[in-house]
Amino acid sequence: RRVAGAASVVATAAAMSVAFSASVTRVAGLVGPPLDVTAPPGAVPLPLPIVPISKDEFTGQQQQQNGPASVVAAQVNPSCPLLELQILSIYENTVYAVQGSPTPIAFVDVSCSTFLNEGIETTQLTYTVLAPPGTTPATQAIIQSALQLAAGGDPNSALGQFDSFIVLTDPIVPRPIAPTTAPTASPTKAPTTEMQAGMPPEIGCCPNLQRWLGECDPVLGGQCWGETGKNGVPGVCGATKGGWFADQCVKATTFHTAQAMCQTVNADLCSAAELPATEGTGCDFSNAMLWTREQWNLQTGRCGDKEHIAYNPASGTFECTRDAFLGAVACCASATCPTPAPTAAPTAMPTAAPTRFVQCCEEIAESVKIFDAAKNWTDPLDNADGVCTSRAGGWLPGVCTNTNYVNSAAMCASVGAALCTREQFGYASELEPGHGLCDPNDYYWIESSWPGQCPDGERPALKGDGTGGVKCLDAGTIQGTQCCALGCFPPPLPTATPTRGPGMF
Structure with a gap:
């Protein structure tokens, strides 16, 4: 089918000799108001009625080799029409296909713009998805997987131009929710000691x-x-x-x-x-x-x-x-530092600490795709403990993070992970150069509750290449960050013959 919509979209696609083998329905809203919805000769008419099922947003990034490092305002990307057509085709023929047959999909309220900053070009495409009544909105994981497969299959396509991208989806039609099993108990950490000299103040005034x-x-x-x-x-x-x-x-x-x-x-x-x-x-x-x-x-x-x-x-x-x-x-x-009013009687027990944000390995990998950082995490299925680890895991855009102890712990927590324990640290041997390994000669903070606690004001760290033992360092000094999490699926039961732990590498 041809695209029945803005004439310039069709003209742009024809001029660049881009053809999709999939069927494509009407696209509206990209370059002005929708035109006459009458389909051109040979087009298959869009079945009516169709209803909005979700509001989606595509965000892609690519490194610019030439040209200015920054653009002062968002601009319309000339490749937007082709990007929209390719994504629409994937929605029809992969995401919402039924038993291999395309499902008629349309995009309306489409907006596309580009922002260039520090040599990184970011393109954002937003659109409302229309589909036949009764269509269940696809999950973010399904859409992301389909687009990544298409981008990898054709590096010269509109999707293939991006170094990394992510799709977010807000369903308008509720998805059916499957019953879940009871949550497992999450281990709580030992309370941290009072912040030492050189660390951020407890009251941030x-x-x-x-x-x-x-x-x-x-x-x-x-x-x-x-x-x-x-x-x-x-x-x-x-x-x-x-x-x-x-x-x-x-x-x-x-x-x-x-x-x-x-x-x-x-x-x-x-x-x-x-x-x-x-x-x-x-x-x-x-x-x-x-x-x-x-x-x-x-x-x-x-x-x-x-x-x-x-x-x-x-x-x-x-x-x-x-x-x-x-x-x-x-x-x-x-500007002011509040002082709490004294209580009538001394507090008997400290209050419970707030629940920490926790994600399992597969959830972390999904959430850090926008930074192209999912590949920086090890696979929890590669070890008997079901542990994944990274030193550049997406708390900042895929970069190695050297900072003090408190900030390292916060960086891990921001993606739902935690600083590694001494036992988990050895799984960094599964990291590869350029994919989260970082500098093996740096020291990296580890979780502080280990046998033989450090003196006040110091925290434990291990050398990145695994040589030597635990070293207590001033908690305010700058060291590396390595985070760990557990897989979403528990590891298999141990064999009759005990296996050796990860050790150091």
Whole structure:
């Protein structure tokens, strides 16, 4: 079938001699309002009625070899029509096909744009999926798998141009939910000791943060955080190199990881009104979208459930931005340090710690695909303990992370993992160069509850190549991050003859 819709879409596809063997239905909304829905000669008419079943978003990234490093505003990508046609074809012939027969699918409310930053071109395509009544919306995993298969099969196609991509889907029609088994009990960690000197303050207020040198000693003459009331913003101080990732600027991470970074120093992402307090604190974010903690303001109105407001310096406006988008990190804190009122009687027992965000290996690999970091995790089926591990596992866009002990633990927790135990650390022997191995000569933090605890203010670490034993290091020093998790499926029962543990490599 031919595409019955915007004439320029058909013309573009014909001009580039791109043909899909699949049947393709009408595409509407990409380059102006939908045209006459009458199909051209030879087209199979779209069955009616069709109804909206989901709102989907494709985000792809590719490294630009030539041309400018950044573009000040989002632009329409000339390859968008072909990208839309290919994705539509995959939806019809793979994602929603029934017993090998295509299911008529249409896209409406289509929007496509490109943003170039730091030599990385990001293309976002959003669309509402229409299908025959009764069609169950596909899961994100099914759609992602189908698109990746198509991209790998034809590197010259519109999908094949991307180094990495992810598809998010919000079903309009509820999916049937299968009953689940009772959850297994999650082991709890031993309570951490009080933060030591050199570590972030327990109360993240300006006086405490401004006294703390942390990892930002070279910045602002030995001060991480700007002065209170900077640029006329009362009651707060701000930072762009506030200690959450050594002394580096973080220009590209998701909303939830950005929020976790601020929380590692007991601060928070700034509100839209507070952002001026972070100016001049060490990082240039003039070409990067900058996260805020808010979901509503007068400019944007209410954002969606999976969106937060980010500041676009190119247009000087605030925009509702998908949580999976890669934005910059700046944090803010209160100018005053609250003191809790004394209780009438001493507290008998400490309160329970909040539940930690936990994902199993397969869930982590799925969630970090946007960073092309799933390949950086080992396969839990490759060892008898069902453990996966990584040193560049997606807490930042697929890069090795050297930072202090608290921040390393927070980076692992942001993807639902944890620092490895001494026993799990040896599975790093399964990592490959370029795929999460990082520098084997670095020391890497490990989980602190091991026999022979370190002195106060120190935490255990192991050398990346496995040589030597556990070494206690100052918890505020910069060391490597290695995270571990358990597979979603339990390992097989042990054999009658005991097998040797992973040991060191």
